[in-house]
């Protein structure tokens with residue numbers, strides 16, 4: 509590679525910078541083929557098309573996208589264990605699974621070509637953040653059913669970088685290896701990175717001098733600009749946000765470039781649109797809406813118009829980095845009942861179940877999520893009539909039960925009966941005070 513003067517590195521420059529009109533044409537062509545493939549190979553899609561009075565012939569290009577029925581998370585859960593598989597099981601070379609509310613996870617599947625595509629998208633993701641073959645990537649994402657570990661692993665190898673697959677946990681060892689092997693890139697959740705920064709100082713390291721880190725690729729949960737600034741200052745790195753979810757291969761759907769102003773969606777593989785979550789009507793580019801993705805070449809588990817429940821703006825403006833792929837300007841939150849708190853999936857129904865199992869408690873409660881640097885979860889709950897709302901042991905017991913179920917710490921505040929404002933309609937149980 510002779511190209512060293514550019515401010516940004518690209519893994520597949522010809523695809524990442526192709527003219528927008530060519531990119532749209534490629535999407536259009538791939539969409540038509542994918543619809544035909546999904547219809548022919550997945551009974552669910554065939555049924556959905558028939559119910560809508562459509563055949564694949566009705567989808568002639570991007571303009572027909574709004575006609576295609578949505579796919580939602582329940583469609584995947586309803587097809588447990590194999591999901592909406594379009595190939596024989598023996599063509600699947602890997603499964604991953606994401607955690608669900610109770611019991612059954614959502615299983616996602618990959619053919620050999622799917623893994624290849626995913627690895628390329630991850631290699632682009634690393635390169636977009638400035639990673640090169642010369643880098644040593646310390647991958648602290650969890651290896652296993654979660655897509656983070658293997659996704660970041662294969663992407664780094666595809667790029668040609670060196671991987672140190674430390675996976676999660678054992679912070680002291682992470683720091684020791686980070687110093688001794690002189691890792692230059694760290695990949696983990698932003699909340700763990702903040703924790704790592706604090707632990708490094710506590711352990712007596714001088715992070716800017718003892719470590720050789722220059723890049724952090726952080727994702728799998730929303731994080732603030734304040735957290736970015738802190739991480740960049742403590743480690744002397746540039747910190748990049750990336751986006752993905754297991755249903756869409758995993759990480760590697762979109763990532764920030766050298767501009768750190770929006771995340772480029774790899775749009776030759778992921779066709780993104782935004783819809784009004786209420787009316788389900790498509791929105792013009794740049795308007796805040798729910799992101800919906802169609803996977804354009806996936807073999808094992810085709811996804812047509814998958815509703816992510818993530819709210820964001822998508823813009824097609826030119827980016828100074830030279831990439832033509834549209835950018836997600838900001839993940840504004842989830843239009844769903846699931847909360848991501850400190851990187852952990854939390855369902856309000858889990859909290860409700862715990863509260864309801866404690867006889868001293870009433871049935872009125874509020875869940876408050878806030879963030880300074882790290883996310884904080886608080887639960888305010890009324891006691892049952894006649895119970896002592898100043899009882900510290902009771903509050904402690906509730907907090908302990910919540911931690912056992914959620915795997916994260918929750919602050920519990922007991923309230924006198926009648927404190928929480930009653931609502932005539934749907935109770936507003938969750939108050940999310942996080943703003944970015």
Ligand SMILES: [Zn+2]
Pocket residue numbers: 765766767772827828829830831
């Ligand atoms: Zn860019």
